[in-house]
Amino acid sequence: MSGSNRRGSLALRTALVSSAVFAFMVGITDPADAAIRSRVRADTAKKPNPEKDAFAEASKGVLQIVVSIGSQRVTLYSNGTRVAQGPVSTGTPGHPTPMGVFSIIQKDRYHHSNLYGNAPMYYMQRITWSGVAMHEGALPGHAASHGCIRLSHGFAAALWPTTKLGVRVIVARTDPTPTEFEHPKLFVPRAKPADPADAVSEARPTLIRVAESTTTDARALDMTRAAAADPEKPAPTNADPPKPLAPTGRQSDQTLKRAGHVSVFVSRKEGKIFVRQGFAPLFDMPVVIAEPDRPLGTHVFTALGARPDGGGMRWNLLSIPTEARRVAETSRTHKGRKGEAAKPVVVQGSPASTAAEALDRIQLPTEAMERIGELLAPGTSLVVSDQGISGETGRGTDFIVLTR
Known part of the structure; x- marks a missing residue:
């Protein structure tokens, strides 16, 4: 065998061995890479959040919010069942949070105070027009606000999309629970x-149409007779349009819905x-x-x-x-x-x-x-x-x- 043939054969064997080694290495590393990629996908996948999931389910029921001044905590109930609970900071003795029966009357996601230097009060849910609201704020572990009910960021953010206007809010010294x-x-x-106004409103258009038709037919008949009696006198072309009958009911008599x-x-x-x-x-x-x-x-x-x-x-x-x-x-x-x-x-x-x-x-x-x-x-x-x-x-x- 000539030298050139030997060199070609050696190069071919080297290439084949390299390919085999590469295939072997790929076979070893590919399962490991696949396992790593699988773990990464599992870690980055959305994990269940029991608290947020509970808030989402709560919105399907009748909501009640109880704020306890004594224990400095807020509890959300749905159909009488406790859904979530979190810490709050209510008003100081000099600026106490009023206690009693309230409801949510306004919501503002990016609210800023018009009383305290434009301070941010995100996730604001107002319970009085005099300035008391639930909103995100600092929680030092005791009553520290000017009368509002401060919530943690997580609780305020989860509560915000759950509630609607009219949700009942109870503020008490103790921590009452629904039974x-x-x-x-x-x-x-x-x-x-049945609302009688609905029946009248359904019948009235028919009466109006009949009245309009009768009036038009009568005027047309009068004009035809006039033209026949005096053929040289042209029939009037700009006759007044017929007027619909005035409704018999008054707006003040109708039920306000x-x-x-x-x-x-x-x-x-x-x-x-x-x-x-x-x-x-x-x-x-x-x-x-x-x-x-x-x-x-x-x-x-x-x-x-x-x-x-x-x-x-x-x-x-x-x-x-x-x-x-x-x-x-x-x-x-x-x-x-x-x-x-x-x-x-x-x-x-x-x-x-x-x-x-x-x-x-x-x-x-x-x-x-x-x-x-x-x-x-x-x-x-x-x-x-x-x-x-x-x-x-x-x-x-x-x-x-x-x-x-």
Whole structure:
């Protein structure tokens, strides 16, 4: 074999060996690379987040938010079941957070304060027009705000897309929890009667068309007769168009239709039942309350949905403990002169009624029960309280009841 042939054969063998080695190395490393790539894909894939998933599921039910001043925490409930809980920072003693029954009346994702130097208050959810809201903020572990309810970033961001306007917010010293509740005086669904205005509106266009046709035909007949009697006189070409009949109903007589959840407030102080729908007053009526001097307490009843057996609505209850009133009394001498400076005195009144006792003592008008029953839906609420309508209740709000 010549030298050139030997060199060619050697080069060929070298190439074959190199190819075999390369294939062997690829066979060894490829499974490892595949495993690494698989692990990377698994790590970068979206992992389940129980807290966020819980918020998403919560929006399908009737929501309630409870803020506890004493424990400095907020709890979100959906259909009476606790969904999430987180820390808060409420108002300092000099700027206390008001306590009572509220609802979300405004939302602003990128809100900035117009009172405190344009400070950012992201994920803002307002509960009063006087400046109290829930929003993202610093949480030092104690009450430190000017009255607002500060939330952690994670809780505020998750709560923001979950809530809607009208969601009930309870602020209390303690940490009340909703419980299932039944009572024969709670509202029950009632079929809404047919609106007679709808029937009139459907029939009216037909009447108008008939009237127009009759008027036109009569005028055409008169013009034909006139032309036949006086052939030299041309028939009028610019006859006035027929006018439709005026509607018989007046706008003030028509029922005003509103949308939105219904809220009912029974006030022992006012001796009335007040009803709102969609943040606007609907009607109010006097009520009879047995033992009018005895406190009712503050109780919030919320309709959750239809009962499985079809026997009405499921309700839950949130009762807010009544706090002792502190009043300033001036001690006087037996001669009637002023003595020492006024001191706050804790006044312990009569014990408040339980929720069941409160409903037993209230006699609601039949008309009110029927009208509310026609509007009853999941989210409808009944607030019973010794308090009157707060000055915070107004245009664009639900009932705001201040307990402290």
